[in-house]
Amino acid sequence: xxxxRLKHLAKWLAALLLxxxxxxxxxxxxxxxxxxxxxxxxxxMKYMEWxxxxxxxxxxxxxxxxxxxxxxxxxxxxxxxxxxxxRRITGPDxxxxxxxxxxxxxxxxxxQAVLRWVENRPVLTVxxxxxxxxxxxAIALVRVEGRLQFDVNVEALNSAGLRPNSQMMRxxxxxTGASR
Amino acid sequence: xxxxxxxxxxxxxxxxxQVRAADILDELSLEDLTKTxxxxxxxxxxSLANVPAAAFVISxxxxxxxxxxxxxxxxxxxxxxxxAQIDKGRYAxxxxxxxxxxxxxxxxxxxxxxxxxPTFSGVMWENDAIALEDIERIEVIRGPGxxxxxxxxxxxxxxxxxxxxxxxxGGLVKPxxxxxxxxxxxxxYGSAIGDxxxxxxxxxxxxxxxxxxxxxxxxxNDNLNDGLADLRYDRTTGSGSELALWANxxxxxxxxxxxxxxxxxxxxxxxxxxxxQKVSSQTVGGRYRWLSDNSIESSLQxxxxxxxxxxxxxxxxxxxxxDLDYQGxxxxxxxxxxxxxxxxTSLDDTAASSVVLSxxxxxFAQRTTGVYFQDDWTLxxxxxxxxxxxxxxxxxxxxxxxxxxxxxxxxxxxVDTAWAKYARAPRMPSRAEQNxxxxxxxxxxxxxxxxxxxxxxxxxxxLKAETVDDYELGxxxxxxxxxxxxxxxxxxxxxxxxxxxxxxxxxxxxPVYGVVIQNLTLCNCSSGWVTGAELSADWLVLPAWRLQLSxxxxxxxxxxxxxxxxxxxxxxxxxxxxxxxxxxxxxxxxSSGRQxxxxxxxxxxxxxxxxxxxxxVHVPAYVTLDLRYARKLNKSLELAITGRNLIxxxxxxxxxxxxxxxxVEIRPSLLLSASWMF
Numbered sequence: 001x002x003x004x005r006l007k008h009l010a011k012w013l014a015a016l017l018l019x020x021x022x023x024x025x026x027x028x029x030x031x032x033x034x035x036x037x038x039x040x041x042x043x044x045m046k047y048m049e050w051x052x053x054x055x056x057x058x059x060x061x062x063x064x065x066x067x068x069x070x071x072x073x074x075x076x077x078x079x080x081x082x083x084x085x086x087r088r089i090t091g092p093d094x095x096x097x098x099x100x101x102x103x104x105x106x107x108x109x110x111x112q113a114v115l116r117w118v119e120n121r122p123v124l125t126v127x128x129x130x131x132x133x134x135x136x137x138a139i140a141l142v143r144v145e146g147r148l149q150f151d152v153n154v155e156a157l158n159s160a161g162l163r164p165n166s167q168m169m170r171x172x173x174x175x176t177g178a179s180r
Numbered sequence: 181x182x183x184x185x186x187x188x189x190x191x192x193x194x195x196x197x198q199v200r201a202a203d204i205l206d207e208l209s210l211e212d213l214t215k216t217x218x219x220x221x222x223x224x225x226x227s228l229a230n231v232p233a234a235a236f237v238i239s240x241x242x243x244x245x246x247x248x249x250x251x252x253x254x255x256x257x258x259x260x261x262x263x264a265q266i267d268k269g270r271y272a273x274x275x276x277x278x279x280x281x282x283x284x285x286x287x288x289x290x291x292x293x294x295x296x297x298p299t300f301s302g303v304m305w306e307n308d309a310i311a312l313e314d315i316e317r318i319e320v321i322r323g324p325g326x327x328x329x330x331x332x333x334x335x336x337x338x339x340x341x342x343x344x345x346x347x348x349x350g351g352l353v354k355p356x357x358x359x360x361x362x363x364x365x366x367x368x369y370g371s372a373i374g375d376x377x378x379x380x381x382x383x384x385x386x387x388x389x390x391x392x393x394x395x396x397x398x399x400x401n402d403n404l405n406d407g408l409a410d411l412r413y414d415r416t417t418g419s420g421s422e423l424a425l426w427a428n429x430x431x432x433x434x435x436x437x438x439x440x441x442x443x444x445x446x447x448x449x450x451x452x453x454x455x456x457q458k459v460s461s462q463t464v465g466g467r468y469r470w471l472s473d474n475s476i477e478s479s480l481q482x483x484x485x486x487x488x489x490x491x492x493x494x495x496x497x498x499x500x501x502x503d504l505d506y507q508g509x510x511x512x513x514x515x516x517x518x519x520x521x522x523x524x525t526s527l528d529d530t531a532a533s534s535v536v537l538s539x540x541x542x543x544f545a546q547r548t549t550g551v552y553f554q555d556d557w558t559l560x561x562x563x564x565x566x567x568x569x570x571x572x573x574x575x576x577x578x579x580x581x582x583x584x585x586x587x588x589x590x591x592x593x594x595v596d597t598a599w600a601k602y603a604r605a606p607r608m609p610s611r612a613e614q615n616x617x618x619x620x621x622x623x624x625x626x627x628x629x630x631x632x633x634x635x636x637x638x639x640x641x642x643l644k645a646e647t648v649d650d651y652e653l654g655x656x657x658x659x660x661x662x663x664x665x666x667x668x669x670x671x672x673x674x675x676x677x678x679x680x681x682x683x684x685x686x687x688x689x690x691p692v693y694g695v696v697i698q699n700l701t702l703c704n705c706s707s708g709w710v711t712g713a714e715l716s717a718d719w720l721v722l723p724a725w726r727l728q729l730s731x732x733x734x735x736x737x738x739x740x741x742x743x744x745x746x747x748x749x750x751x752x753x754x755x756x757x758x759x760x761x762x763x764x765x766x767x768x769x770x771s772s773g774r775q776x777x778x779x780x781x782x783x784x785x786x787x788x789x790x791x792x793x794x795x796x797v798h799v800p801a802y803v804t805l806d807l808r809y810a811r812k813l814n815k816s817l818e819l820a821i822t823g824r825n826l827i828x829x830x831x832x833x834x835x836x837x838x839x840x841x842x843x844v845e846i847r848p849s850l851l852l853s854a855s856w857m858f
Contacts, residue, residue, distance in 0.1 A: 032220045032662070032720065036213065043210045065229040069658050072594035086594070088230065088562050091511035092475070106317075108344075109469060112420035113477045113509075131346065134375075135420065146217050146772060171214055 036148050037128055037141055038070035041100055044124060044139060046080045047168040050099070051161055054122035057082030060089045060098035062114050063107035066128075092117035103137075105129035111137065122161045133176055138162070142173060149173035221726040221767045232567060232589035232599035234260060234654055234668035234714060238318040240343070245767055245777045247808040247822035249356065249364060249386070249851070251340075252305050254312065256781055259714035259730035260322040260668070261336070262761055264783075264799075264834035267402035267844045268388040269306030269434040272834050275322050275336025276672070277710050277736050277757045280837050285607055285648075287325065287333035290340045291426075292505060293465065293483055294332075298526050298546060299497060301332055301610035304489070307432045307459040308408050311384040313354065313366050316343040322714065323670060324605030324650045327569045327585030330522065330550050331578075334605045334648050335672070335710075345370050345380040345412045356853035361389025364853075377415040384408045390435065391844035394832045400844045401435040401454045421470035431460040436491075439792055439840040440536065447695075448624060448631050450792065452842060455494070461487035465503075477509040494537050501526040514558040518569075523549045528611065537618045544611060548575040554585070565589045573606070577614055581606035581645050595658035602652075606645035613678060613702055614643055620700070620838070621792045632696045634794075636680060639701030646704065649673045662720035669713040676704035679746040706746050708738030708753070724769040731762035752796065755787040773812035780805050783833075791840035799835060804828045816858060822851040 041059060057079055061068055071086050078084070082099075089095055095117040103114050105128050115125060115136050125137045132140035133153035138160065140151040155177030157164060169175060208216070228235045236258045248254045252271035256263045262279050264272045274283035282302025288295050295309045296302065318340050325337035348370040356364040363386070370380025390403040410428040417423070434457050443449040465483025472478065483503045490496040507520040529543045554569030567587035574580040583606060589599040617637040625631040654668040683699035712734040719727045734757050738750030763781035770776055782803035787796040805827045810820035825848045832843040 032723070033218050033222060035661075036216060036218065039208060039213055040210075043208075043213060047210055064231070068229060068594045069661075073661075075594070088591075090516045090556065090558055091513060093513050094558075094561065109422075109479070110477065110509075112471045113475060113511075116471065116475060134416070143218070146219075147214065148216070148218065149214055168210060171210055 034067055034070040038067050038074065040141055040148065040150065041071070041102060041126060042074055042079055044126065045100060047165045048124060049163040049165065051122045054099055055080070055082055056097065056099055058085045058087060058098050059100045059102065060087050060095060062089060062101065062103045063110060064104055066104040066106070067102060095123070098123050100124045100126060103127045111135040120159055124160065124162060125156065144173065151176065153177050219769060220720065220723040221769055229597055229656060230589070230591065232587040233601060234322040234652065236320045236716065240316060243312050243315060245775065245808065246779065247777065247806050247824060247851070250305065251312065254318070255338070257730060257763055257765060258320045259716045259732050261320060262758065265846055266834045266836055266841065267400065268391055269402065269404040269406070269432065271305040273303070273305065276670070276712055277335065277734050278753070279757065281839060284610065285332070285334035286336045286338065287329050288338045289329065291342050292481055293503060296332065297489065299528065299611050304459055306404065306406065306434050307461070308384065308386065308406050308430055310340060310342060311366055311382055311408060311410065313352070313368065314342050314382055314410060316341045322668070323601065323652055324583070324603040324648060326583035326605035327571045327603060328552055328554060330571060331548070331573050331575070331581060331606050331608045331645070334607045345378040345414045346372070348380040349378065351858040352855065354853060354855045356851055358849055358851035360847060360849045362849065362851070363387045376417065377413070379413040381411050394843045394845045400842055401437040402844060404432065404434045406432040421468065423466065423468050425466040427464045429462040433458050437842050439842065450622065456492045458490045459488070461485055475510065479507045481505040494532060494534055496531045497528055499526060499528045516556040518554045519552065521551050535619065537616065539615050541615065544615070546575060546577050546611065548573060563591060575608055577611065578608035578643065578645050597656045599654045600652065601650070603650045604647060606647050608645050609643035609678065614638060621794055623794055630694050630696050632698050634700050635697050636700045636702065639703055643678065643702060644676060644704050646677045647675050664718045666716045672710040674710065675707050677706040677708070678702055678704060679706035679749045681705060681743050681745055700745060705743060706738060706741065706750060708736060708750060711735045726767045728765045733760060735759065752789055755796065758784040758786045760784040775810045777808040778805065788835040789837060790835055791837050797835055799833065800831060802828050802831050816856060818855045820853050822853070824849050824851070
């Protein structure tokens with residue numbers, strides 16, 4: 001009797017494990033916010049016209065690492081004709097080799113300083129802080145009613161010598177600095 | 181056999197999803213991405229992947245979903261932090277041992293400004309310094325943080341970061357009504373001024389009826405009234421510099437019942453005395469951040485505050501505090517440099533002159549100045565980083581101190597981080613420890629000894645800083661794309677910890693015949709080891725269901741001492757910290773407008789001196805449960821019902837030290853709250 005009960009319990013436990021173990025539930029679902037942000041970064045690389053010398057497939061992360069784990073699965077893959085690399089950088093000297101530079105919202109106090117590292121260079125700057133474009137950053141990922149949208153600062157793109165594809169501009173939630 | 185197969189299937193499933201998930205995301209176009217709904221529960225803890233310290237972040241979402249009404253209750257979710265409720269307003273909060281009503285080894289800062297009461301170098305949690313709704317996030321770093329944050333950041337730093345007024349536009353009214361006679365009202369309004377400026381004003385009022393005494397169920401006089409107003413203005417100038425100005429005022433009234441009055445016929449029996457404690461403070465301050473042409477990032481912060489603490493009949497203190505902080509940062513090559521300078525002048529004027537409690541000198545001007553420097557040095561890009569820093573402080577109450585800090589962080593992969601840390605931190609003796617004379621405990625008579633009243637007082641030698649040397653290791657990893665684990669283990673060596681030694685005896689001080697007064701002078705005469713480990717795990721079981729576990733193990737071993745008082749104190753200290761402490765939180769988004777959260781938390785039992793008597797009483801272990809259900813009715817209105825302390829036997833969580841308040845019963849409660857945005 002106790003043995004049967006034990007077996008029964010074991011079955012339940014196994015079933016519970018199957019249901020609950022990380023993994024199966026996620027397949028087929030784009031779920032976490034950081035995974036979605038990582039996918040946006042990859043797409044921005046594809047939807048942008050890059051000067052030949054700047055396209056090297058490197059995404060640089062500054063400050064607290066909020067996206068590294070979500071970007072990791074893309075590492076080494078071909079994105080827009082280049083092998084994708086991810087680098088954590090801490091200073092301006094390392095910023096020379098970045099194609100995309102991501103600064104998390106938590107580093108807002110440093111936006112101005114970090115933007116200066118890549119000033120007038122063909123680097124796409126992205127953050128997940130709504131205020132980012134106001135600081136002179138190129139793209140801000142913004143959470144609006146349970147979805148991720150993005151704002152584009154055209155002036156910042158121009159001074160970096162980058163041209164967004166028209167479809168990307170159409171999808172943007174807000175476009176600033178376009179009056180020229 | 182079938183079981184084996186299903187287990188195998190389960191484990192296989194764990195190994196696959198990372199790659200699969202990426203595949204699927206890759207196929208989505210930008211347009212698809214903008215249409216994808218985020219159903220998952222947010223996970224902010226990941227943002228600590230590259231911090232070489234035992235750190236934990238509480239997001240504003242975590243605060244809201246916890247159902248907690250006070251800051252200390254929110255902190256219960258952090259591994260390594262021990263929280264015990266004393267009564268309706270008071271809490272004992274510490275990191276890694278040595279808890280107490282004025283736990284003095286934990287630094288608490290709001291936007292970089294310490295909310296310590298320097299008198300006891302502890303935080304008066306009953307006096308709300310910030311409304312929970314005004315908090316952007318709380319970053320808790322266990323372990324010494326003195327190399328940056330200065331003296332008293334000994335076993336932890338709690339950094340509260342307030343919300344930018346830009347993110348608080350519009351109005352919000354949030355009334356909460358609860359059982360046990362509790363109520364709370366929070367209201368806020370904020371708006372933008374042009375493109376570059378914004379402001380907000382928030383107010384909060386809180387009331388709680390008195391609890392019941394644990395022993396006999398009668399009223400324990402701890403009724404609380406607490407109010408707070410906070411004004412903030414932010415401005416960004418064209419050149420990228422930023423200005424923030426704030427003004428806030430708070431005020432609290434909280435009763436207390438302390439065992440202090442000798443019974444008329446039996447002077448050795450102490451009767452409870454009902455007293456009222458009033459605390460108020462006003463602060464104005466500002467911060468200016470700028471970037472100079474040579475790319476040095478600077479921040480200058482100034483603040484002035486005025487506070488009054490009054491315990492009816494026994495104590496009153498008027499205090500004016502002025503703070504100045506400068507921090508600079510410069511990055512070049514593989515170096516990330518931070519340096520800073522801070523100064524605090526705190527002027528107090530106290531009145532305490534009873535037999536029980538007196539302070540001499542009555543007024544004091546404490547000045548503390550510190551400078552620090554820190555370099556984070558990338559040895560191998562993306563793989564290995566070293567950190568080296570030190571801070572020097574000088575105060576006219578305790579002398580000068582040096583706090584070095586060294587870290588090494590290794591990130592072999594994107595998802596694994598291992599770190600090691602050595603740090604030293606000083607804790608400066610507080611004003612009370614240096615200058616107070618207090619009747620601290622009563623030893624009842626035995627057949628051979630007379631009754632003895634212990635009188636703690638300053639010794640002939642000035643007190644020096646207590647120091648801790650900390651050796652720490654940590655490891656963080658992502659076991660699957662939805663499962664993170666964070667481990668930290670530490671060993672602390674305390675030296676020169678404050679304890680007491682017997683001084684002379686007096687016989688004529690109290691108007692009671694036959695009672696001996698035993699003087700006890702404070703000394704830097706205790707030392708010992710604290711060992712501990714902390715685990716936090718974060719598991720997104722389903723996109724809409726997240727589980728978070730935190731577990732803390734702590735052990736204190738004080739050195740044996742030939743001094744009988746220090747020996748007894750050491751033994752009490754060893755027993756005064758729960759060996760196990762932990763919680764499991766569940767956050768479930770039932771649908772986009774409905775949330776259901778559960779929080780199971782518990783603590784092992786421990787022993788504390790039953791002040792004012794020297795004998796220990798046991799604070800029993802407990803496990804309890806909080807539940808919260810919230811429903812969004814429309815875009816602007818949300819209702820929530822919260823149950824706190826729902827299971828477990830009736831309990832008390834703490835026995836007050838230092839001030840002999842009676843233990844109160846922590847009871848189940850229900851709270852209803854509405855949140856209306858306009």
